[in-house]
Amino acid sequence: MKYALVNGTRQEAQPKLRGACPNCEREAVAKCGQQRIWHWSHLGKLECDHWWEPETEWHRSWKALFPEEWQEVVHVADDGERHIADVKTGAGLVVELQHSPIAPEERFSRESFYKSMAWIVDGTRYKRDLTAFREAVAHGSIINDNPLYINPLTSGAGIFRRWAPLQCAVFVDFGNEEFSIAGFALPKAVLWLFQLDRTTGRVVVGAVTRESFVQFCLTGSELQRLVVTRAQQPRVRYQLPQGRRYPLRRRF
Ligand SMILES: [Zn+2]
Structure with a gap:
């Protein structure tokens, strides 16, 4: 994920930052290594949205064309099913x-x-x-x-x-x-x-x-x-x- 909630505010990953997944509210950890783009990951790696795929530069460059509030939007269906839309x-x-x-x-x-x-x-x-x-x-x-x-x-x-x-x-x-x-x-x-x-x-x-x-x-x-x-x-x-x-x- 590009964003997690840090003290209730959406924030991009920064070294040593901890936050919460906007979808399931479980703890998220900022991953800021050399191999992959900086991102947020659930603690223990259990993804809450099975539709999610690891992000690439390609994802990020597309998302960046849109306002921040349109990126990674949690969508909840009438029956409570939840997913994160890349852009809404x-x-x-x-x-x-x-x-x-x-x-x-x-x-x-x-x-x-x-x-x-x-x-x-x-x-x-x-x-x-x-x-x-x-x-x-x-x-x-x-x-x-x-x-x-x-x-x-x-x-x-x-x-x-x-x-x-x-x-x-x-x-x-x-x-x-x-x-x-x-x-x-x-x-x-x-x-x-x-x-x-x-x-x-x-x-x-x-x-x-x-x-x-x-x-x-x-x-x-x-x-x-x-x-x-x-x-x-x-x-x-x-x-x-x-x-x-x-x-x-x-x-x-
Ligand atoms: Zn989650």
């Missing part, structure tokens, strides 16, 4: 940052628990995912120009199987890796939006700017979708789809 926006959208793959059952449980949520997936977790994804979009077919949707060539690749959307939106983050589609290069810093084509059951992919995703969370402004212009020279650009608004809940 002012509009109530939970953003779960997922570095490691998880079973479909757990994904389904989390989506059902939070209801209004989106996944940001660390696409760099496995090298083979990046290679497979790059190939799949480079040789995939463009099925829609505005906004861009690609039918990836090999939608059976692991990353598509693991992150085929269930109920909530899935955005895959490959950092600043570069991609091309049909021979032309894409701008950097996109998040790949995985969507399910309900008629074929296959994953189709679109792209939004990372910046617009953050702004969408911060201000409710619209997502900037990647658009292809194929008239003469193929070009790519971002454009807000005409007349379409992206609701804050569930669907993107």
Whole structure:
């Protein structure tokens, strides 16, 4: 955890600090070593939230884009079940940052628990995912120009199987890796939006700017979708789809 309660106030880990877990209120110890980023851990290592995964720099850099009070928000369901959401926006959208793959059952449980949520997936977790994804979009077919949707060539690749959307939106983050589609290069810093084509059951992919995703969370402004212009020279650009608004809940 990035935060624990120290004398009732949320605080980041500092050497020798003791505090309490905001979720279960048991004692938490600041872990400030060389190997991992500084974090809080339960005394005795018994995590109270079995959905929690060890944090990486990737988690922290995403969280840091949002106000402190939106980070690590304890969410309590009507039946008393409690979990810590990675990010919960002012509009109530939970953003779960997922570095490691998880079973479909757990994904389904989390989506059902939070209801209004989106996944940001660390696409760099496995090298083979990046290679497979790059190939799949480079040789995939463009099925829609505005906004861009690609039918990836090999939608059976692991990353598509693991992150085929269930109920909530899935955005895959490959950092600043570069991609091309049909021979032309894409701008950097996109998040790949995985969507399910309900008629074929296959994953189709679109792209939004990372910046617009953050702004969408911060201000409710619209997502900037990647658009292809194929008239003469193929070009790519971002454009807000005409007349379409992206609701804050569930669907993107
Ligand atoms: Zn706890």
